[in-house]
Amino acid sequence: MRRGIHLLEEVEFHPMNSRRQLEYLRRLTAYKREDDARAAGDAELTTGLSIRSREIDLVGAFYAVGITGHPQFKVVTLWDCHGGWDGGWRQMLQIYEDVRANLFLSDLDDLRFGAFSRPLGSAPGAPPxxxxxxxxxxxxxxxxxxxxxxxxxxxxxxxxxxxxxxxxxxxxxxxxxxxxxxxxxxxxxxxxxxxxxxxxxxxxxxxxxxxxxxxxxxxxxxxxxxxxxxxxxxxxxxxxxxxxxxxxxxxxxx
CATH class of the missing domain: 3.30.70.100 (Alpha-Beta Plaits)
Structure with missing residues (x-):
């Protein structure tokens, strides 16, 4: 049994304009649904949508309930790295090799103000x-x-x-x-x-x-x-x- 490796990202948006969060969630979930149809191991760093891969799986996309203590407005995403360290995690690291120009050309950048990512390892007994x-x-x-x-x-x-x-x-x-x-x-x-x-x-x-x-x-x-x-x-x-x-x-x- 290989340990599950995941990524949790908290994305913030400024100025306070909730339409940006909606547009971000629409675009993100739409292109990741398309990635589910890609072949296993088929990973590509694109201009506009960063890395395209089914092994980097968006399993959760959430709108943060601001009244419970989040900065308003915020999106939280949970990603599953299929194959663990040697699978989706490796693919995410590979986009930083050579610092290619398309690494910096994301269509989502103008929507986001900042993001904080936590790499996660599943604890024993945690549901995958x-x-x-x-x-x-x-x-x-x-x-x-x-x-x-x-x-x-x-x-x-x-x-x-x-x-x-x-x-x-x-x-x-x-x-x-x-x-x-x-x-x-x-x-x-x-x-x-x-x-x-x-x-x-x-x-x-x-x-x-x-x-x-x-x-x-x-x-x-x-x-x-x-x-x-x-x-x-x-x-x-x-x-x-x-x-x-x-x-x-x-x-x-x-």
């Missing part, structure tokens, strides 16, 4: 994105977490998430669809959960009830226990935010 796509899994909402962990503690934290947090959140309609160790650093972990609005609200209210701030629903003290447990692994901040899948992306409802 290709498996989710083959299953036809999709959720109307996704919970995205970035956690700053003690140096070297990312995999231990993710194991605890899978064994202790995931069963509790499953009772609230959340499914763990990604658990990743951020590569080329030893202080960050990322998780991704499929959910929906009602499930999200149930978790928030159950936590408030456990804090004594909502007497209209049953309290679930396991939600507070997890936050104490998580601090064993954390060294800095963690943040959970919500993502809405763009229609036509592979993890979006059809």
């Amino acid at each position: 994105p290709a498996g989710l796509v083959a299953e036809g899994y999709a959720a109307p909402l996704y919970l995205f977490e970035s956690a700053r962990v003690r140096p070297g503690a990312a995999l231990d934290y993710l194991a605890a998430v899978r064994e202790e947090r995931a069963p509790v959140l499953a009772e609230y309609g959340h499914r763990l669809v990604g658990a990743y160790e951020v590569q080329f650093c030893d202080t960050e972990a990322v998780t991704l959960w499929g959910t929906d609005i009602d499930s999200h609200l149930r978790v928030q209210r159950a936590r408030d009830a456990a804090l004594g701030m909502d007497d209209g629903v049953p309290a679930d003290h396991r939600l507070l226990t997890w936050r104490k447990r998580a601090r064993v692994f954390l060294e800095g901040s963690w943040r959970e935010t919500l993502l809405s899948p763009y229609p036509g992306s592979k993890l979006a409802p059809r």
Whole structure:
């Protein structure tokens, strides 16, 4: 079994003009759907759309729900490198050989203001994105977490998430669809959960009830226990935010 290698990219747009995000998502998902028809191993650095390859697979394209803590406006994308380090990841690196002119001529550049990419390695037991796509899994909402962990503690934290947090959140309609160790650093972990609005609200209210701030629903003290447990692994901040899948992306409802 070869470890899954992925890329998470957060793209920001300025000035504040939400039409740019829509145009970006339309173009990106459209040309990546075309790439699904390419032959295996057929990778090409083009003028206008960068590298074209089926091994660099756009599995998730999301519009960030700004009211949950994202800069407004933002797009988040999740890419699966088929074949791991020697597959899609190698193809992405090869576009930087010789620093050719078409590397700088992307049709998407005028839409984007900035982007931050995280290379990800799947944690043991994490569901592979290709498996989710083959299953036809999709959720109307996704919970995205970035956690700053003690140096070297990312995999231990993710194991605890899978064994202790995931069963509790499953009772609230959340499914763990990604658990990743951020590569080329030893202080960050990322998780991704499929959910929906009602499930999200149930978790928030159950936590408030456990804090004594909502007497209209049953309290679930396991939600507070997890936050104490998580601090064993954390060294800095963690943040959970919500993502809405763009229609036509592979993890979006059809």
